[in-house]
Structures are given as C-alpha cells and as structure tokens.
Amino acid sequence: MPARALTTTLALSFAGTTLTVFALVGSTLYFTLDREIKRQDDLDIVLIARHTRRLAEELRSEDDVREHADRLTSQVLGHQALSMEIRDAGGANLVEHNTQSLADATFPAAALAGRLGASQRITERDVLEWQSARGVPARGLAADATLRDGTPVIVVIARDMTDRWRLLDRYRERLYLAGSVGMLLAFAASWLLVRESLRPLRDMAARAGAVTVERLDTPIEVDGAPRELETLVESLNAMLERLHGGFERMSQYTADLAHDMRTPLANLRGATEVALSRARSVPEYEALLESNLEECERLSRMIESVIFLARAEHPQFVTALAEFDAKEALAQIADYFEGLADDAGVNIRVTGSGRLRADKELFRRAVGNLLANALRYTPRGGEITMSVAQTASALEVTVANPGTPIDPALLERIFDRFYRADASRHSGPKSTASAGLGLAIVRTIMALHGGKASAMSDVNGTRFILSFPRR
Template sequence: MRCRSLTTTLALAFAGTTMAVFAMVGSALYSALERQLLLQDDNELVLAAFHTRRLANELQSSTDVRAHALRLTSQVLGNRALAMNIHDASGHVLFGHNTDGHATGVLSSLVWSTRVPATSPITLAAIAQTGSGARALVRVLAADAALADGSTVTIVIARDMSDHRQLLDHYRDRLYGAGLAGMLLAFLMSWMLVHESMRPLRQLSASAALITVDRLHTSMNVDKAPKELAALVTSLNSMLERLAGGFQRMSQYTADLAHDMRTPLSNLRGATEVALSRTRIAEEYEALLASNLEECDRLSRMIESVMFLARAEHPQFVMHMKSFDAHFELTCVAQYFEGLADDAGVRVRVTGDGTLHADVELFRRAVSNLLANAIRHTPRGMAIELRVERIANALRVTVANEGSRIEPDALERVFDRFYRADSSRHHAPIGPPSTGLGLAIVRTVMELHGGRAYVQSDANGTRFILEFPLST
C-alpha cells in the first residue's frame, strides 16, 4: 500500500488542529450567547413582573384590575414574545394579553405552580421553564400582588423562546460554515506552506539520486540545507566519505589480492611449462613438485588469512574468552618457532609476566604473526624479545627485534592489508614467504579485544606493541 505523503499528513494535521480550535472557540461563543440571551430574557421577566405588581398594589379590587387592564399590560406591550395573564384568588382569569401563541397552555398550567408570595421580592430564581437550555419553549414567572381591599391576584408573565431559539440555530449554522471554510482554507494554506518548506528536502533527494558508486566523493551542499536538516546532511556526507573510503580500500584490497595470488600461480605455471618442455629425470620432477607444493602452501595460507579476516569482521564472530598466563603462552609460541629461529640464526627470549583475559587462540595467532615477521627481518646473530608487562589499564605485549628501522611514513600503514614497506613487493630472504596479511590479522585481533596495536621503530630496532585492556 502506498504511504501517504508527509506534506498531506502535515496539512491534514494542521487542518484538524484548526477545526478543533474553531470548535472550541465556537462552542464557547455559542454558550456565552445562549447564557446572555437567557439572562436578558429573565431580567426582562423580573422587571415586567416587578412593575406590574407595583401597579396592582395601587388598585382597590379585582374589578379595578379589569378596568385598568391596559395600564397593567403596558409592561409587555410591543413585544410579541411576551404574554401576560392575571388570575384572582379562585384561579379565574381576570384578563390576558397576547395569549394566542405558544404561551397559552403554559400560562394555564402554571397558574397554581410555585409563585412568589405578595410579601417576597421577585428574583430570577422564581422563573420556571418548559424544556431545557436553548431548547426551552417558554420561560414563565408567576408572582402574587396584594390589592388595597386585602385580596390577592396572581400575575403570570411568559416569554416565548422560539425567536431566540431560531437566532441560536442560525448562529450555530454560521459557526459550522465558518469552521468548515476555515478548515479547508487551513488545509490549502498548510499544504502550500509545507510543500514549499519541503523544497530543500526534495533538492537533497535530487542530489542523492546523482550519487553513484563512481561518484561517492560527491557531497551534498550543507549551506543550502535548513538548520533542522544540516545535521542530517552532515551525517550523510560523513557516511558517503566512509563508503568511498571503504570502496577504495576494497578495490585496493582486491587488486593486491589478485596481484599476490598471481605471483604463485605464475610460478606454478612457469615451472610446470619448463618441466614439460622436454623429458626430465625423476630428481628434477621431484624438485618441481616440491617447488609447486611450496607455492600451494603459500596460496593456502593466503586464502586462510583472507577467510579469517572475513569471519572476524562479521558481527556474529564468537570469541572464547578466558584468563591465562601470558608468559607461559609466549614461551609456547617461542618454542614453536625455535627451529625457524635457529635456521635464521636469531635468538628468541621471553621476559616479564602477567595474567590476561582474552581468546587464547587469537592471542597465539597475533603473537605468532609478529614473531614470524620479526624473524624475517632480524639479521643473523641478533635477538628477538617477547616481553609482557602491566601498565596503567592494560597488559602490554611487545615483540622487539634489532635490525633496520621502518621509515616514519610507513609506520601507520604496516598494518594495512598487503602493504609492504618496500616497493618492490619481493619477499625477505629469511624465513617463510609473507602473504601480506599477517599484520592486518594482528590489528583485527586487537580490535576484537577492544585493544590496540602499534609499532615503534628507531635506530635501536623495531617494537610491535599489543595493548590488551584489563578486565574489571
């Protein structure tokens, strides 16, 4: 299902918010108008009843009430919504005014309802009604008035609310219309404003569409991005830089791997073609097979190293961590390389002590790669030292050897895959041939342990240093 656009979503949200505001304001205004109309009508009823009672108090008897009917009804004259009846003590209607409308039945039914006694003041609390609120049909006020002869009459004044109900209904319809029109206007204006505000995002999208594998170095313009999107654009540019670096390293890695694998394959092919060029004796074939076996071993080590690096970079790579004696493990590694060191004419010694919490197999592999590298580059008659020592927050393992120094510009690159300090890419004459991946494996092992690997080289020799963080 196609997702709704962000512009439409925000426009609908703004329109809904506007409608909600209109509804609350309209309801408040409608309620205020209703209360104001009711209060105005009630005050009109109270005022008419008060003046009518005052006039009735000046009359002698019910006969005078009939005689002065016009004077008594003066308080409701001119208002078709007001009706008046005056009853004697027996409930008979002495006279009525404007009783042909909705108020007729109400006036008759409320004659003997709760009335204001002749001696009590007339208040709003005495008003009765049929229906409720804005739906009230009639509001009625009944009050007794004392005549001069001691008799009483009941003054009933009613207010027909149909005109005000129509006014409120019309006002409500206008509010509905204004609210709907406001909501539509808010939606259209919000859509246009949001659509315009999204222009930088569309421009960024267009810029991102132009970025391909061959153009990863192309960056998006941060200066034209809004403040809210500046951080996102910066992050995307940083991501593109990392991707570009990763692709570049991958391309270089692939080229180096192809170059290093081509050499043993060329050796295999060349030696085999020479051997097949003519018939040879058994000893020459044996020498050819032995040479080919060395090249196969070199290819196997290279493939194994590449597979290890690929597995180590996988997030689900599993390490078997445990505590062990680092001096003992270094001694075991030194003993394993004893024969190779003797052939190279170098001595290996182990110094220091310490307990390390790490993966034993990975630890041995890292130290073995460093020791094999040291044997290849240590002149005959000199020594290699494997030293373990504890520093502030780590356990340091150092593989130090005497010999020629590494150039300063190569110190940061010696751990790169297939990198060699010499540009000729030939193998050192001492020790087994290098695959160009040994030091890269060392760095990967240290990254897996949360430590670091670095090298120091000067006139006194070269020191490869591994720092393992101590477990807390």
C-alpha cells in the same frame, strides 16, 4: 497498500488541525453566546417580575388590578416574545398580555405550584426553562404578591425562546460554513506551503539519484536547504564518503590480492615450464615439487587469511571470551615459534604478568602474527621481547624487536591489507614470508575485542602494542 504522499499527508494534517481549532473555538463561542442570551433574558424576566410585583402590591384589590391592567402590562409592552399573567388565588386570570404567543408553552402547573412566596426575593436562579408538547421553548417564573387588602395574587412572566433558538441555529450554521471553508483553505494553503518547503528534499533526491559507483566522491549540495535538513545532508555526504572510501579500499584490496596471488602462481607455472622443457633428474624433480609445495602453502595461507578477514567483518562473527593468564599464553606462543627463532638466530623472552578476558584462539593468532613479523625483521643475534603490563583502563601486550626503524609516516599504513614496508628490511627465512595480511588480521582481532593495535618505532627497535580494555 500504496504509500500516501508526504505533501498530502501534511496538508490533511494541517487541515484537520484547522478544523479542530475551528470546532473548539466555534463551540466555545456558540455556548458562550447561548449562556449570554439566556442570562440577559433571565435578567429581563427577573426585573419585570420584581417591578410587576411591586406595582401589584400598591393596588388595593383585585378590581384595582383589573382597572390598572394597562399600567401593569406596560412592563412587557413592546416585547413580542414576553407575556404576563396576573392570576387570583384560584388561578383565574385578572390581567394577561400576549399570552397567545405562548399558547403552546404555558407555564408548567408543577412549577406554578412551587412558585416563589410573596416575601421571597426574585433572582435569576428562579427562572425556569421548559418546552410545550409541540416543542415550543420558553423561560419564565411565577411569584406571589399580596394586594393592600391582603388578597394574594400570582404574577407569571414568561418569554418565548423560539427567536433565540433560530438565532443560535443561524449562528451554528455559519460556524459550520466558516469551518468547512476554513478547512478547505487551510488544506490548499498547506499543500502549497508544504510542497514548496519540501523542494530541498526533491532536490536532494534528484542529486542522490545522479550518484553512481563512479561518482561516489560527488557530495550532495542543496542550495537554500533549511537548518533541519543540514544534518541529513551532512549524514548523506558522510555516508557517500564512507562508501567511496570502502569502494576505493575494495578496489585496492582486489588489485593487491590479484597481484600477490599472481606471484606464487607465476612461480609455479615458470618452474614447471622450465622443468618440462627437457628431461630432469630425480633430485631436480624433487626440488621442483618442494618449491611448488612452498608456493602452494603460501597461496593457502593467503586464502585462509582472506577468508578470516571476510568472516571477522560479518556482524554475526562470534568470539568465545574466557579469562586466562596472559603471560602463560605468551610463553606457549614462544615455545611454538622456538624452532623458527633458532633457525633465524633470534632469542624470545617473555616478561610481565596479568590476566586477560579475551578469545584465546584469536589472541594466539594476533600475537603469533606479531611474533612472525618480528622474526622476519629481527637481525640474527637479536632478542624479541613479549611483555604484559596492566594500566588503569587496559591490559597491554607488547611485542618488541630490534631492527631498522619504520618511517613514522608508515606506522598506520602497516596495518592495511597487503601493505609491506620496504623489502630491504626483510631478513627472515623464506618460510616466514608475509602476504601482507598478518597485521591487518591483528587489527581486525583487536577490533573484535573492542581494543586497539598500535605501533611505535625508533632507533631502539619496533614495538607493537595490543591494548585490551578491562571488562
């Protein structure tokens, strides 16, 4: 199903709202007018009935009623819709006026039987409403009156409501017309206003459509954008900035990866070409194979690290959290690196205590990378310290080693992929040569645990701190 245009949707919504308002207001006005008309007509009927009863009670007999018929009917004279009847006790008419207009809507017999007594006060509540068999609407009342000689008569006042119905019908038709025209005008005006209001969105779409991979650093700027769209513009620009940074890092990452893989491949190719340039002795071939094996191991470690980083950045990467003794885990890592430490003439010491909830394998890998890095840059005869300390909000694992301090401006960059500090600081054995991914892996592992990896360096040495949040 094709999506409806936002401009049309909003315009239809405004038009529907306008129609609803017209309907509510029109209905309120219609029913208010209907009640007011009925109230006014009922008041006229009541006043005429009261005055007619009073005049009738001043007359002596039924003959006087007939004689003064003009005086009695003067109460409804000039009102084409009003009629009057004065009947005797048997129901015969003594006086009547304009009753032919209500020939189809005579006073109901049942209501006539339940008429007001001569002593009862006539009020608007006593007015009745009825329709004839042919649907002629009427309102009226009947009340007793007593002549001076004690003869009872019946006063009947009624009003033909046909003209009122026609008036209300015309009023209702005008309301329908006004509502329909108002809805159409509201739709047209809303469509134009919404279209103009959405112009900044169209400008944003046009500018966003012009963004390409080569132009990710170009921000989206919309002149005269309303405040409601400022947040959207800022979010889009922030997204473009993140994408630009991600593409820049990916490009740099790809270039660094290619550069680092080129070195061992060049070494493999060069050594092999030299060996094949002439006949070699068995020890020379063995040395060549040993050198090639080291380069292959270096490539293997690099590829393994790249695969780990790619997997760790996937949202579905799973960590197996478990609680363990941090000092004991550090001691096991120290034992694993004991042979390399002896070759480098470095001592490893473990201090502190504390329990940690983390993925044990990832913990070992992170600390192992830090320890390998420390072995690489610790001078012979130095000591590497691995310690555990607890704070109010985290458990901190620190790997500290003496050596040439790192420039403070580089402390954050050392966690970037393929970044290496000055090669002159390297003093470790060839077997521990770095591919520039060890510290990047450490930072990724800490991010998986919701923690943070940081570094500090001064004349006393370099300290890498892993902060694991308490769970």
